[in-house]
C-alpha cells in the first residue's frame with residue numbers, strides 16, 4: 001500500500017515537472033474576430049486560375065494551413081449553395097434548397113445567432129442579392145431558397161450589424177406591397193441604396209446597391225467586394241468583443257454555370273484581391289482568424305492543355321451544373337491549425353464554434 005502511494009507521488013512529481021504535451025493537449029489559440037470567406041463554386045482549378053491568369057501573385061498562396069472538404073448535402077451527392085451554406089452556417093447537412101432549416105424543415109441556429117449572444121458583432125457581404133442562398137443562411141430560415149421576399153423580411157430583425165450586396169427589389173418592390181426599408185429604420189439600420197460610403201453615426205449599416213445582383217466585375221462593379229469588406233472590418237473591429245463576418249464571391253459560381261471562362265476568372269481574381277486585403281488586415285490585427293473555402297465546385301472546370309501545346313492553357317468545362325469534387329479550405333490566424341485535414345463541409349461550423357471565446 002505504502003509503496004503504491006509513494007509510486008503515485010513519484011509519478012505525479014515526474015508528470016508535473018516533465019509533462020509531455022501531445023498535439024491534442026496543445027492549447028489552440030482562440031481568435032477575437034472570425035472572417036469566413038466563401039468563393040461560391042470555387043474548386044482547385046478555379047483557384048489555380050489565379051496563378052496563371054492573375055497579374056499579381058495569388059493571395060491564396062499566403063495561407064499557412066490548407067484542408068479539403070467533402071461538399072455533399074444530406075439529400076444529394078452534389079450540393080447546391082443553400083445546403084452548402086446551411087452546412088457552414090449551422091453545422092448540419094440538409095436538403096438542397098434549404099435555408100437554415102434541417103431535413104424536417106425545422107429551423108437550426110446559425111453562426112450569426114450564436115456569436116451575437118456572446119456580444120460579437122456580425123457582417124455579411126455578397127456580390128449577389130443579400131437574400132441569395134449563401135448569405136441568406138447566415139440570417140434567415142426558409143424551406144426554399146426561392147422565397148426571396150420571405151428571406152428578405154427576416155433581415156431587418158436579424159442579429160446582423162452590417163451588410164452589403166444587392167437585392168433591393170426584394171425589400172422595396174415586393175409583391176406583398178410592404179416596404180421593408182421602414183422595417184430597417186425601426187430596427188436601428190441606416191440603409192444606403194446608392195453608394196458604398198461609411199456611415200459612422202449609424203447604429204447598424206446596410207447597403208443595397210442594385211435591384212437584383214451586383215454587376216459583373218467585367219461590367220463595372222469596381223472594387224465593391226474589397227471596399228465593402230474593408231468598410232465592414234473598419235466598423236466591426238471597433239466592437240470590444242470582436243466580430244464574425246461572412247464575405248461571398250457569389251459570381252464565380254455564375255461564371256461556372258455559364259461555362260464562361262473570362263467571367264469566372266475575372267470574378268475569381270476579384271475575390272482573390274479581397275482575400276489579400278482581408279489578410280493584410282488580419283496580419284496587422286493579430287487576433288483575427290481568416291477561413292476561405294467554397295460551398296462546392298461549379299462547371300467541372302479544368303485547366304486543360306490546348307491540344308498538344310503544353311505551354312498553353314485552354315480553360316474547359318464538363319457541366320453547366322455543380323460537381324462533387326472536394327474543395328480546398330485555407331486558414332490563417334489564431335486557431336487556423338485545426339482546419340487542416342479532410343473532413344465534411346459541416347465541420348467548418350463546428351471548428352469555428354470550438355474557437356469561440358468564452
Ligand SMILES: [Zn+2]
Pocket residue numbers: 041081253254257298322
Ligand atoms: Zn451554383
